[in-house]
Amino acid sequence: MLIxxxxxxxxxxxxxxxxxxxxxxxxxxxxSAGQRHYATYAEDQAERFVFIEQCKALGFTLREIGDALTExxxxxxxxxxxxxxxxxxxxxxxxxxxxxxxxxxxxxxKLERTTR
Amino acid sequence: MLIxxxxxxxxxxxxxxxxxxxxxxxxxxxxSAGQRHYATYAEDQAERFVFIEQCKALGFTLREIGDALTExxxxxxxxxxxxxxxxxxxxxxxxxxxxxxxxxxxxxxKLERTTR
DNA sequence: GTAAACTGTGAACCATGGTCCATAGTCAAG
DNA sequence: CTTGACTATGGACCATGGTTCACAGTTTAC
Numbered sequence: 001m002l003i004x005x006x007x008x009x010x011x012x013x014x015x016x017x018x019x020x021x022x023x024x025x026x027x028x029x030x031x032s033a034g035q036r037h038y039a040t041y042a043e044d045q046a047e048r049f050v051f052i053e054q055c056k057a058l059g060f061t062l063r064e065i066g067d068a069l070t071e072x073x074x075x076x077x078x079x080x081x082x083x084x085x086x087x088x089x090x091x092x093x094x095x096x097x098x099x100x101x102x103x104x105x106x107x108x109x110k111l112e113r114t115t116r
Numbered sequence: 117m118l119i120x121x122x123x124x125x126x127x128x129x130x131x132x133x134x135x136x137x138x139x140x141x142x143x144x145x146x147x148s149a150g151q152r153h154y155a156t157y158a159e160d161q162a163e164r165f166v167f168i169e170q171c172k173a174l175g176f177t178l179r180e181i182g183d184a185l186t187e188x189x190x191x192x193x194x195x196x197x198x199x200x201x202x203x204x205x206x207x208x209x210x211x212x213x214x215x216x217x218x219x220x221x222x223x224x225x226k227l228e229r230t231t232r
Numbered sequence: 233g234t235a236a237a238c239t240g241t242g243a244a245c246c247a248t249g250g251t252c253c254a255t256a257g258t259c260a261a262g
Numbered sequence: 263c264t265t266g267a268c269t270a271t272g273g274a275c276c277a278t279g280g281t282t283c284a285c286a287g288t289t290t291a292c
Contacts, residue, residue, distance in 0.1 A: 135279075152288065154288090
């Protein structure tokens with residue numbers, strides 16, 4: 001599958017697919033033609049793409065997803081390790097929520113003073 | 117007051133002061149010496165700096181703070197207008213919290229499935 | 233007179249997640 | 263043979279909030 005077909009299949013732009021590939025998130029094969037090399041994407045890369053999107057929805061950065069995929073490819077992404085990563089991320093999300101809630105509280109206090 | 121003294125007075129780096137000045141958040145005077153021009157900061161700029169920090173703590177971006185300061189300087193930052201800006205910001209903060217909570221919920225669900 | 237401490241300028245750089253652009257090779261249909 | 267559709271490459275660009283750097287003029291102390 002060339003990039004256009006793959007991008008359409010997963011519902012992303014070709015630029016995004018190229019970007020993910022450069023980041024090492026997706027693995028592309030190569031097909032030569034004259035002086036040019038065209039990237040090809042196998043079926044399993046679509047599953048990989050879905051995995052990436054799910055991780056993104058969980059709040060992971062592309063960098064973190066790349067690291068996790070590398071571990072997965074190496075076979076070292078055990079259930080325990082997965083749990084660890086999820087718990088770490090949960091903590092950082094909770095921190096961010098707490099910091100936003102603090103801003104929210106200050107805003108409400110300020111609003112009350114302003115409205116009063 | 118030259119930049120070094122001012123920066124120390126407000127507890128920021130000289131680079132930050134220059135950055136804010138370029139952004140239009142702080143207003144500097146000018147003192148010439150030979151071919152060079154040195155920025156000077158009056159007392160009221162320290163209050164301005166405190167205002168900026170408070171706004172940042174409320175979740176406003178530097179751009180938004182700059183706009184608000186411009187309105188304040190023009191005398192058009194009425195209590196009603198302030199309330200409006202605070203309410204707008206409160207809404208965006210709430211949206212961000214909601215989106216983080218969604219990620220949090222998904223993470224917890226995933227953790228439960230993984231741990232089980 | 234010279235060295236230290238201060239100042240200015242413009243630009244590049246950091247992370248984040250892409251998008252957009254120009255230039256140019258490849259391939260199939262007409 | 264030409265046109266259109268596809269592809270690759272490298273780099274610039276967006277927002278955000280600064281930081282760091284090199285190069286160079288100024289001022290103060292000794």
